[in-house]
Amino acid sequence: xxxxxxxxxxxxxxxxxxxxxxxxxxxxxxxxxxxxxxxxxxxxxxxxxxxxxxxxxxxxxxxxxxxxxxxxxxxxxxxxxxxxxxxxxxxxxxxxxxxxxxxxxxxxxxxxxxxxxxxxxxxxxxxxxxxxxxxxxxxxxxxxxxxxxxxxxxxxxxxxxxxxxxxxxxxxxxxxxxxxxxxxxxxxxxxxxxxxxxxxxxxxxxxxxxxxxxxxxxxxxxxxxxxxxxxxxxxxxxxxxxxxxx
Numbered sequence: 001x002x003x004x005x006x007x008x009x010x011x012x013x014x015x016x017x018x019x020x021x022x023x024x025x026x027x028x029x030x031x032x033x034x035x036x037x038x039x040x041x042x043x044x045x046x047x048x049x050x051x052x053x054x055x056x057x058x059x060x061x062x063x064x065x066x067x068x069x070x071x072x073x074x075x076x077x078x079x080x081x082x083x084x085x086x087x088x089x090x091x092x093x094x095x096x097x098x099x100x101x102x103x104x105x106x107x108x109x110x111x112x113x114x115x116x117x118x119x120x121x122x123x124x125x126x127x128x129x130x131x132x133x134x135x136x137x138x139x140x141x142x143x144x145x146x147x148x149x150x151x152x153x154x155x156x157x158x159x160x161x162x163x164x165x166x167x168x169x170x171x172x173x174x175x176x177x178x179x180x181x182x183x184x185x186x187x188x189x190x191x192x193x194x195x196x197x198x199x200x201x202x203x204x205x206x207x208x209x210x211x212x213x214x215x216x217x218x219x220x221x222x223x224x225x226x227x228x229x230x231x232x233x234x235x236x237x238x239x240x241x242x243x244x245x246x
Contacts, residue, residue: 003120008166010125011065013158018070018124023157026118033114041104042111043078045143046071052142059138060131060154069156074132074139075112077104079244080148095148101244105152112153125160128153134231136238147243168196 027044035041047053048071056074057066066072079100083093094100112128119126132139132154139151174192184192196202197214209217219225239245 004117006166007116007120008164009127010158010160010162010164011063011127011156012160012162013065013069013125013156014161016070016159018157018159022122023071026115026122029118030111030115033110035107035110036103039082040107040111041078041082042108043076043081043149044111045074045076045145047074047143048072055142056139056154059135059142060129061134063129063131065127065156066129066154069127069158071157073115073155073157074143074151075108075115075153075155076145077101077108077150077152078148079104080146083148096243098239098245100148101150101239105150108152112155116155119157123159124157125162126155126157128155133235136235137241140238140242145242150239150242150244168199168202170196 023046031040047056050067053067053069053072056072057063060066079093079095083095086093116126116128132151136151139145139154140149143151145151170192174188193214202214206212206214206217209221211217211220236245
């Protein structure tokens with residue numbers, strides 16, 4: 001049994017299958033999470049077949065856990081279902097806009113986080129893939145997502161076959177602001193980030209990448225301006241195709 005204080009991302013899974021009844025129970029329980037207007041603006045695509053996982057893998061830069069995990073869950077912002085319901089009940093929906101995407105994406109991500117907490121409690125392992133919004137059109141095509149449905153999160157799920165160390169976290173004071181936002185001075189940055197930068201694994205990470213600082217690894221190699229701009233253009237294009245942008 002695990003909880004948030006012991007959670008860690010799991011990328012290696014045992015061959016033990018995940019029972020349909022267990023997964024369905026957790027997905028149903030997760031639907032009790034908060035949602036805008038009680039509309040539940042999300043859908044989950046459950047992928048178990050090797051063929052589908054293989055076709056999804058390129059959208060996630062072929063990370064091994066996509067094809068090796070027993071289950072891949074693609075969690076989508078979904079205003080299609082609500083719009084179809086409205087039309088079937090003599091109501092005209094107006095959800096083909098960016099605000100509606102933000103609302104549905106918020107619903108979907110809240111649902112995803114609740115599901116993660118429930119899976120932790122059951123002892124399941126999972127990895128949250130931020131790559132979902134990098135190449136969304138591949139996911140849209142593989143999963144046949146209709147207009148007003150947009151993938152926003154992916155979870156690879158299985159019974160853990162590893163127990164990796166927990167990642168470090170910034171202290172509470174670094175992200176909690178009292179009454180109003182207090183901007184960050186160089187002194188506060190040192191207070192919050194020096195302990196992180198001085199961890200042996202992060203010192204090694206900097207050396208391995210032949211950089212001077214940990215920040216440079218992120219800005220120059222991992223999340224570069226050019227990549228961010230290119231992937232932003234891809235994301236906006238997919239949002240237009242799915243009907244959320246003019």
